[in-house]
Amino acid sequence: MQAILRTAFPPALPKRGARPFPWPWRDRAGRFSALRAVTLALILAPGAWLLVTALTEGLGPEPAKAALREIGLWTIRLLLVTLAVTPLGRILAAPRVLGLRRMLGLATLAYALLHLLLYAVDQNFGLPRIASEIALRFYLTIGFVALLGLAVLGWTSTDGWMRQLGLRWKRLHFLIFPIAALGVFHFFLQSKSQLWEAVLAAGLLAWLVLWRLLPAGARLHPVALMLLAPASGLAAAGVEYAWYALATSLPASRILAANLDIAFGLRPAVWAAVAAVVPPLLALPGWIRARQSRRTAPGSAAPGPEPAHSPAAAGNPGR
């Protein structure tokens, strides 16, 4: 009995030298982390909510298809949240936030696998048909390639693989950006005329890529971050325009012009720009503090140690 209890509830702190069991709500030292527990609960919430809705027959006449779509949406949302962890952790100078990347990345993979499983359910597990559909339907092929990419990154996300691959690990995990672009493309391809969230996702992904392209010293600067807001909005509007112009017979220039007309509410490209105003606002207090401490530091004219909010002090920008 004691052995069972020990397995179910391992001691909060591991013995010296022993590796703590990687329960997702514990930090690397094996201590309970409220931040990790809340993140885990938020990750599980959409799946749990969907399960309850399915059990209460609230998913409509085609429950598997409805669940497939819903889980697809949560996959792309989680992928974007995973990519946002590094900028957020650095802007807030919060290394504990950076520690959430692996959990969020693996959760994205789990949702993507569930999405595939629901596709199989929708197709009555007809494996030859599923394989031929994935091979022949372009949007499914794109989704499958994105899923394979996520699986490779999930498989190699362990400490062992990090040590084994060394510098190549970072290069491999940089593939998360093309994978996210494929995920968004898959989203566009199957969205038909309902492009609202796909365009927003494209704008948010543009921000995440542009932030990485900023020179390291500018990534926490409120002005540089503020410039990313119109850039992300323009990128989203450009993608939306290109989509309507190339893939539909709808008037792309009128849809582009609608971004300037708020009479019918804000368009997704404008929302992408609005969302991109949040990071510079979050960066401002830290940037002001860093400036003040540089000014008041004795002998501040001489090059001193990096302030806490500086890029070097905020830790590794990678995954």
Ligand code: HEM
């Ligand atoms: C083997 C891999 C995949 C397959 C077979 C697949 C299949 C599908 C199918 C059949 C749909 C619904 C189409 C419809 O409405 O009739 C869909 C939607 C979607 N999928 Fe995938 N998918 C795959 C991978 C992915 C991945 C990796 C992502 C995200 C990174 C993703 C994100 C989405 C999104 C966002 C939607 C749209 C949901 C909506 O319209 O509300 N899928 N997928």
